[in-house]
Amino acid sequence: MRVFVTGASGWIGSATVDDLLDAGHDVTGLAGSDTSAARLEAKGVTVLRGDLDDLDSIRKGADAAEGVIHLANKHDWANPAASAAAERSAVETIGEALSGSDRAFVFASGVAGLVQGRPATEDDASPHIGPDSMRGGAENRAFDFVDHGVKAVAARFAPTVHGTGDHGFISYIVAAARKTGVSGYVGDGTNRWAAVHVRDAARLVRLGLERAPAGARLHAVAEIGVDTKAIAEAIGTGLDLPVVSIDPDHAISHFGFIGRFFGMEGATSSDKTRALLGWEPTGPTLLEDIKAGAYFEV
Numbered sequence: 001m002r003v004f005v006t007g008a009s010g011w012i013g014s015a016t017v018d019d020l021l022d023a024g025h026d027v028t029g030l031a032g033s034d035t036s037a038a039r040l041e042a043k044g045v046t047v048l049r050g051d052l053d054d055l056d057s058i059r060k061g062a063d064a065a066e067g068v069i070h071l072a073n074k075h076d077w078a079n080p081a082a083s084a085a086a087e088r089s090a091v092e093t094i095g096e097a098l099s100g101s102d103r104a105f106v107f108a109s110g111v112a113g114l115v116q117g118r119p120a121t122e123d124d125a126s127p128h129i130g131p132d133s134m135r136g137g138a139e140n141r142a143f144d145f146v147d148h149g150v151k152a153v154a155a156r157f158a159p160t161v162h163g164t165g166d167h168g169f170i171s172y173i174v175a176a177a178r179k180t181g182v183s184g185y186v187g188d189g190t191n192r193w194a195a196v197h198v199r200d201a202a203r204l205v206r207l208g209l210e211r212a213p214a215g216a217r218l219h220a221v222a223e224i225g226v227d228t229k230a231i232a233e234a235i236g237t238g239l240d241l242p243v244v245s246i247d248p249d250h251a252i253s254h255f256g257f258i259g260r261f262f263g264m265e266g267a268t269s270s271d272k273t274r275a276l277l278g279w280e281p282t283g284p285t286l287l288e289d290i291k292a293g294a295y296f297e298v
Contacts, residue, residue, distance in 0.1 A: 002026045003209065004061035006052070006090065007071030008045065009036035011168065012108070012161055015202035016069060017045060023206055028061055030072065052086045055093045062097035067104040067209050070094055073135075077257045081132075088136030095145035095152070104151040106208045109139045111156045111194060111219060111268040112261055119224055119267040122217045126154075143215060151214040158194035158221045159266050161201045162286050164294040170286070172258040174235055174295045183236035184246040184254055186263035189229025194268035196222040197283025207277040218273045222281035225267030234290040 003020055007013035008029025020027050021043060031037040032051035040047050050057025052072045062068050070090060074083040091107060098105055113134065114120040114127065126139040142152045160170050177183040196204075201220040208218050229243075236243040251259030273279060284292070 001209070002028070002064065002066045003069060004028045004030070004048070004065035004067075005069045005071065006030045006058065006061075007073065007108075009039050010071060011166060012157070012198060012201055012205070013071045014039075015198045016071065016205045017043060019199075019202040019206045021045070025206075028065065030057065030061060052090055055089060058090055058093050059097050062094045065103070068094050068098065068106070069205060069209060070105070070107040071205075073108065084134065084136035085131065086136075087138045088131050088141055091136075091138045091142045095142060095148070095150055098150045099145060099148040102149050102151060104153065104209050104212075105142065105145070106153045106155050106205055106212070107138065107142050109135070109154045109156045110159070111221065112159055112264065112266055114268070116265055119269045120219075121269045122219055122272040146214045151212075153208045153212040153214070154217045155205050155208055156217060156219050157201060158196045158219075158223075158268065159261060160193060160195045160286060161198050161220070162195060162289045162294065163198040163283070164289070166198065166294065169258055169261065170231070170290070170295055172256065173231065173262060174239070176255045176258070177235050177239055177241055180254060181241060182244045183232045183239065183241045184244055185229045185232035186246050186251045186259065187248050189227055189232065189245065191228055191263060191265045192225025192267040193228060193231065193262075193286075194221045194224060194266050195226055195286035196220050196281060197285075197289070200279075200281040200283045204273070204277070204279050207279055211277055216276065218277070219268055219270035221268045221270040221273075222283065223285060224269055226286050228262060230287060231290070234287050235295070238290060238293065238296050
């Protein structure tokens, strides 16, 4: 299959491109810099220059593809409105390009904030609707295109997609521990974070492209939930720092923006995803990666 990938040189995107190539797909990757382009070309990927704001390039890539995987995101935590607007515009551009074709469109989404009080499941619709909501309401907007002949599929990633080289949420928690001299968790630390290794997440994206039906919500989740206190303890051991509870009212001042998420309950099931696609995670667990030193190299 000719596959167009945005975010092709990113953390999840790089692993996804490798998995697609190993499976025999022909990949075109969006690249916003010479460095990203060179990395993709070295893998045998066709490079299309552009970024998330370059809607003409995104449309060109989607027009020429038999399937699209959208993983790019600005992740501008200082200006979330700009990130949300760019995400929504990119999804709309891809959806319009694929309309009437029955081509697959797998797009990144998340499990954070879906529900509280129980593990989230694939049956839980995203509560984020409209351009002013989280991620610009992109998941629900993408599903609007199902009625227009697009095989839209949500790849909902766990809060941490971990592995050596990860610069995501766990790296921010580690950075806060280095800065403050303590490895913290919020409250009593019994709230849980779902987790998945990056190689398992990449394989799920590829399977979703190949097999998932229109409107499917896929959960890239290997561990239903890891206690945040256990995460803090593993970080404390790795950095030889004391492990302490942080008052929820002080979570953002202690951790930065990530404190908002670290105190949330994020347990998530992937039972229906596994049954639908025959996907079984095989990578190391989050605590195994932390204990192996994946996040401690400066």
